[in-house]
Amino acid sequence: MTAPRLEIRALERSFGGRKVVDGVSLSIEAGQVTCLLGPSGCGKSTTLRMIAGVEMQDSGEIYVDGSLICDTVFRVPPERREIGLMFQDFALFPHLSVADNVAYGLRGSRTEKRARVEEMLERVHMARFVDAYPHQLSGGEQQRVALARALAPRPRIMLMDEPFSGLDNRLRDGIRDETLAILKEEDTAVLLVTHEPEEAMRMADEIALMRDGQIVQRGAPYNVYTRPSDQKSVAFFSDANRLRSTVDGALAMTPFGRFLAPGVPDGTEVEIVFRPQHVRIDFDRAGVGPAPTAAEGTAARAEVGRARFMGHESLVEFRLDHDGSMMKVTVPGVFLPQPGTVMWLRIRRDKCFVFPVEEEGA
Structure with missing residues (x-):
């Protein structure tokens, strides 16, 4: 060798x-x-x-x-x-x-x-x-x-x-x-x-x-x-959105539905981490676009904070109704909804990562 x-x-x-x-x-x-x-x-x-x-x-x-x-x-x-x-x-x-x-x-x-x-x-x-x-x-x-x-x-x-x-x-x-x-x-x-x-x-x-x-x-x-x-x-590779939850029965509940957390003990606080390009704006609720799939879980209501065109895509910041936390979403091309516009968001289960919450300074 x-x-x-x-x-x-x-x-x-x-x-x-x-x-x-x-x-x-x-x-x-x-x-x-x-x-x-x-x-x-x-x-x-x-x-x-x-x-x-x-x-x-x-x-x-x-x-x-x-x-x-x-x-x-x-x-x-x-x-x-x-x-x-x-x-x-x-x-x-x-x-x-x-x-x-x-x-x-x-x-x-x-x-x-x-x-x-x-x-x-x-x-x-x-x-x-x-x-x-x-x-x-x-x-x-x-x-x-x-x-x-x-x-x-x-x-x-x-x-x-x-x-x-x-x-x-x-x-x-x-x-x-x-x-x-x-x-x-x-x-x-x-x-x-x-x-x-x-x-x-x-x-x-x-x-x-x-x-x-x-x-x-x-x-x-x-x-x-x-x-x-x-x-x-x-x-390190890109912007990341985070949702916090506590594991119960190998599941973590969020405004987007339940996420699997296999092998994580009950009571453990976790973060569900996902990138902006893996959030989908659910236009189907307005009668436009494809219907959501089971892999995209539950839709969560959110309000547009601001939107910016970045060249090849648009970056839209939303505030979730659930807890007021901010979430970034990227959309191909030009998409610039007005601040205050209400929309529904879904996230791809197969593009999310579940990690135990790190202690401060870790």
Whole structure:
């Protein structure tokens, strides 16, 4: 059985008595893109720096192709790890030309280095800028040069710390997709750090969701999104609505009817969590639209608070008659009912998650 291209085992790192990285383990195959996703300050970048070798772990081990490169005793220097790095600020040398930036760190004869530089600049569509300097390039062009420089030494692993966050939105998607295609062609194992769920969903073969120094969930993007491990995981990917109830006979009663809570002891307070796109406005009560299905449960009466058009969809905020709580609903296209309009709402049972209520500070 072939060893993973990158494997980290139980990495830990503390600063000032606070554990910033707490027992992080993961593995990445050649050609695989894994996104380390989480809020700022959760330990993502520290994990990346330990793998790169610019930060030493307090405990744990790092392997490349099955060979140990770092533990608390043995340590391969960063320049010998065959690991490429890309950062948000591109880190190009302003006094070097594009060609010299890409050639930096390459080994071999001058002819060999020049050939590799030209090959990589061609790959990233920057060959015509070979003699230009970084200040003459746009942000997107600088990002392409940074990618060429990172890939030129043929690293086995690429570590990327929010490399696209400095780009304009109109450029970001195209450059991100081009970068991913080149990394896949090179069969490079990629660990991408980001705090943007959309970026992780777009790029990753696997997402490792990180919180408070630990990986709390790991899997394919679809599974992480549709099978969240807890309330915070649901809310990290999108807005989330919440209903509170108390379990009685493995059921939780709400204004939308009963929800199954199998295995949850009676008397336990729970939250039913669901996303705005999974709430249905029951137009059937006005004689318009399809009749509700059993899977959509009971309709609850609500009043429109405000409605906003968001581009591809409309976001409508409702106040429930039951307890006055607010609920967000997204509707495709333009739907802007007047504040105070009374409507009836239903929610899809198969898109709801039932979790025991977490204690404050948990």
